[in-house]
Structure formats: C-alpha cells, structure tokens
Amino acid sequence: MSNRVVEGRMVTAERLAELVEGEPPMEADSIDDADFDCPECGGNVLSVGYMPSVTEFVTGYKCQDCEWADDDR
Numbered sequence: 001m002s003n004r005v006v007e008g009r010m011v012t013a014e015r016l017a018e019l020v021e022g023e024p025p026m027e028a029d030s031i032d033d034a035d036f037d038c039p040e041c042g043g044n045v046l047s048v049g050y051m052p053s054v055t056e057f058v059t060g061y062k063c064q065d066c067e068w069a070d071d072d073r
C-alpha cells in the first residue's frame, strides 16, 4: 500500500491519477516521490504512472500541498 496525503486527504494511486487526469484511470502504479519541488509553492511533488486508456501510459505529477498538477504528455 502506498497511500499518501495530498491537500490534507489520504489518496490511493488511483485517486491521485484521477486528481491529475480529471477522470479515473484504467490502471495506476504505486505512488512515488518526484525528484523536483512544486513550481507553485515549493511543496513536495508526488508522481504516479497510470493508463488513461489501453494504448496510453502517462506519468502524472501532483503537489501534496496545493492544486498544482501536471503530466508528461
């Protein structure tokens, strides 16, 4: 299990990917720490690999402290 706190709430990898993507992924890997800080607030950034569709694999990034999110598309 790799649940982490994001914006004060405990999230699973699937929920974290949903926060990045805007809709639930088909599959999500476990949550990791990204190797950079949030460009908005300097907070810790988490990364999660997920599949928004069967043909696509994306790495999403989400700040633990603010609303900032991005992906590697």
Ligand SMILES: [Zn+2]
Pocket: 038, 039, 040, 041, 042, 043, 063, 064, 065, 066, 067, 068
């Ligand atoms: Zn932030």
